Amino acid sequence: MRNSPAFIIRVVIVMMMVYAAGCTKSDPDNGGNGTGNGETKPKPNITSFAPQTAADDEPVKISGKYFSGATSVSFGGTAAKSFVVVSDSVITARLATGASGEISVTTAGGTHTMAGFTYYTPASYNLLGTTIYGNIPWPQRDSNYYTFKTKADTCSLVIRQINPYDSARLWTQEDPYASKYVNQPNYVILSGVLADPYAYASYSFSGNKGYSIFAELKNGIIIIPTQMPVYGLVISGSGTLQANKLTLKYTTEYRGNSKNSTFTSQ
Numbered sequence: 001m002r003n004s005p006a007f008i009i010r011v012v013i014v015m016m017m018v019y020a021a022g023c024t025k026s027d028p029d030n031g032g033n034g035t036g037n038g039e040t041k042p043k044p045n046i047t048s049f050a051p052q053t054a055a056d057d058e059p060v061k062i063s064g065k066y067f068s069g070a071t072s073v074s075f076g077g078t079a080a081k082s083f084v085v086v087s088d089s090v091i092t093a094r095l096a097t098g099a100s101g102e103i104s105v106t107t108a109g110g111t112h113t114m115a116g117f118t119y120y121t122p123a124s125y126n127l128l129g130t131t132i133y134g135n136i137p138w139p140q141r142d143s144n145y146y147t148f149k150t151k152a153d154t155c156s157l158v159i160r161q162i163n164p165y166d167s168a169r170l171w172t173q174e175d176p177y178a179s180k181y182v183n184q185p186n187y188v189i190l191s192g193v194l195a196d197p198y199a200y201a202s203y204s205f206s207g208n209k210g211y212s213i214f215a216e217l218k219n220g221i222i223i224i225p226t227q228m229p230v231y232g233l234v235i236s237g238s239g240t241l242q243a244n245k246l247t248l249k250y251t252t253e254y255r256g257n258s259k260n261s262t263f264t265s266q
Helices: 005-021
Strands: 045-050 059-065 072-075 082-087 090-094 101-107 110-119 123-135 147-161 187-191 193-195 203-205 213-218 221-230 233-242 245-254 257-265
Touching: 045 101, 045 110, 059 101, 072 090, 123 245, 147 193, 147 245, 147 257
Parallel strands: none
Antiparallel strands: 045 059, 059 090, 072 101, 082 090, 101 110, 123 147, 123 257, 147 187, 187 213, 193 203, 213 221, 221 233, 233 245, 245 257
């Protein structure tokens, strides 16, 4: 009988099953989207990023939650050169030639942004100067054996801020993580410094191959503390940066051979 209690109960159960099949779980607080399996993918949530300032080809660590399955990361509207979802709460992204503005992370659950990122272009200088090479024939160590050679020299120098997540540029022989410089105020990386003591192979401290020179830049004064960027080679020096005019004087030594260079930007 259609009006019997048993019939009515069966109709109600069928209607409830149909209604349930057409629903998905939704969380209005995170604005998640359906995944197609009856569940909602939560929207990503950026809580912080570091550093807040970075240049091209440098990494930025993005922290938050719900990052799994991220499909894109951008800086100031420009897509990241690459990124790795380290975990559900951490993404490491490397900049392309970017722009200042918001950092955004997109997943199947949606897109979340955070403002405050600043893109900068490292300062670049073309330097001309003079280098005096001092050579002691190996294995002699007595300065009486020194021979000298002077020549005109050039150098293309780039000044970068220290990025604590850019491990390639932080490596030095004596301090693989550059710990003595990373947390020091006013320290920068000098890329492009040439250290080629007479009669030995050249080392170009380009910064992207594991060799970097660290210097303090404060109130227009540059101090290069004595350091060993690669095995056996020691460098130190000083300079000035005033009104965008750069002067630099440094000495490198390797197995009794030396290079004393003085440069001025053009």
